[in-house]
Amino acid sequence: MAIYFRGMNPEETASLTRIMMTSGQVLNLSDIPGKKIDKHSTGGVGDKVSLILAPLVASAGVIVPMISGRGLGHTGGTLDKLESIPGFRTDLSLKEFKDSLLKIGLAMVGQTEEIAPADKKLYALRDVTATVDSIPLMASSIMSKKLAEGIDGLVLDVKTGSGAFMKGYEDSLKLARTMVETGTSLGVETVALITDMNQPLGRAVGNSLEVLEAIDVLKGGGPEDLVEITIELGAWMLRLAHGLDIEKGRGILMANIKNGDGLKKFKEMVSMQGGDTEVVVDSTHRVDRQELLPSSEIKRELRSKENGYIERIDAESVGIASMVLGAGRERVDSVIDHSAGIILMKKRGDSVRKEEPFAILYGREESMMEKAEELLLQAYKLSDTKPERTPLIKTIITKEDIVPLTGTEKT
Numbered sequence: 001m002a003i004y005f006r007g008m009n010p011e012e013t014a015s016l017t018r019i020m021m022t023s024g025q026v027l028n029l030s031d032i033p034g035k036k037i038d039k040h041s042t043g044g045v046g047d048k049v050s051l052i053l054a055p056l057v058a059s060a061g062v063i064v065p066m067i068s069g070r071g072l073g074h075t076g077g078t079l080d081k082l083e084s085i086p087g088f089r090t091d092l093s094l095k096e097f098k099d100s101l102l103k104i105g106l107a108m109v110g111q112t113e114e115i116a117p118a119d120k121k122l123y124a125l126r127d128v129t130a131t132v133d134s135i136p137l138m139a140s141s142i143m144s145k146k147l148a149e150g151i152d153g154l155v156l157d158v159k160t161g162s163g164a165f166m167k168g169y170e171d172s173l174k175l176a177r178t179m180v181e182t183g184t185s186l187g188v189e190t191v192a193l194i195t196d197m198n199q200p201l202g203r204a205v206g207n208s209l210e211v212l213e214a215i216d217v218l219k220g221g222g223p224e225d226l227v228e229i230t231i232e233l234g235a236w237m238l239r240l241a242h243g244l245d246i247e248k249g250r251g252i253l254m255a256n257i258k259n260g261d262g263l264k265k266f267k268e269m270v271s272m273q274g275g276d277t278e279v280v281v282d283s284t285h286r287v288d289r290q291e292l293l294p295s296s297e298i299k300r301e302l303r304s305k306e307n308g309y310i311e312r313i314d315a316e317s318v319g320i321a322s323m324v325l326g327a328g329r330e331r332v333d334s335v336i337d338h339s340a341g342i343i344l345m346k347k348r349g350d351s352v353r354k355e356e357p358f359a360i361l362y363g364r365e366e367s368m369m370e371k372a373e374e375l376l377l378q379a380y381k382l383s384d385t386k387p388e389r390t391p392l393i394k395t396i397i398t399k400e401d402i403v404p405l406t407g408t409e410k411t
């Protein structure tokens with residue numbers, strides 16, 4: 001409670017992070033040759049970046065030991081998305097995790113009880129004392145878990161906007177700076193990209209729908225915003241690993257999408273973790289591959305009531321609509337439906353004609369459809385004029401941007 005009200009200075013934040021990190025197992029990956037770099041996102045709607053990014057960056061020679069979480073509330077989680085692939089296991093043992101890193105340079109798993117147990121207890125305490133919303137406590141909580149992975153570098157995607165955990169830009173900036181400072185002072189080079197989460201990322205929201213969209217990107221297609229953010233985060237991972245120029249990193253990653261190396265790595269990961277690789281069949285078999293993933297029973301198209309341009313798609317409302325359809329968890333113990341979700345056929349800036357479909361809902365029950373439709377209709381706002389493009393990547397914070405504080409200042 002004292003930290004909540006008074007904040008902590010950088011040294012205090014780093015100390016708390018170190019103590020929580022060493023309260024459990026800190027992975028030692030030194031027997032695996034190569035630089036180990038991970039990415040963490042503070043969470044958003046339609047954020048399936050990890051599914052594309054981890055194999056793509058691994059295909060460029062970086063070791064990616066990714067430990068991810070599950071979705072809660074309006075935001076989705078990487079583990080839930082991966083588990084929509086039939087047979088895919090996210091509960092690898094430490095030995096299996098390391099074997100996978102050695103063989104294919106990549107593994108995507110869930111957090112075990114042994115990683116930062118003190119954070120789990122403190123978080124539960126913060127939850128019941130209304131002290132979750134503290135920047136130094138959030139920074140130390142996130143960083144203690146990431147730094148326990150035994151990584152050499154970390155790229156953070158700090159989301160800002162309606163669908164983000166941190167809605168205001170200034171708060172997102174503070175959180176990003178605090179995490180970069182903490183990681184750097186604990187010996188792991190950390191970079192943060194502050195990115196827009198006012199509208200969902202890409203067009204798919206919901207687990208198996210997002211897996212299909214991620215595969216589309218690895219095949220050279222997919223929505224522009226999703227490709228842009230993935231390439232940018234990946235180029236920073238390559239810079240941390242090999243000191244590569246950002247432009248050069250972008251080129252390597254785009255080439256590995258074109259030549260199929262990223263997709264090949266994704267398939268290798270699915271195979272290593274027990275999943276059905278038929279999900280990744282070539283483009284001429286799109287229908288088959290969709291049939292392999294869980295598919296929903298009811299599909300409803302939403303049509304526009306007027307002509308205009310899409311001015312806004314409130315990400316939080318879309319996230320809640322997707323949760324109502326069964327794609328997300330209202331409580332930690334809710335059971336999710338991997339097939340449920342939403343396809344946004346129109347995104348911000350697109351024109352729409354009266355009666356033209358702008359979104360498709362997938363779910364199991366009509367009552368869920370009604371509620372989700374209502375939320376989605378509220379989420380979309382039309383205007384007569386085309387809105388100006390806003391940048392997707394707002395700010396990049398590196399260790400050079402952190403001005404050392406005097407020691408008494410509070411973050």
Ligand code: URA
Pocket residue numbers: 123132137138139141142
């Ligand atoms: N995510 C975490 O892991 N911890 C926080 O404190 C907030 C978000």
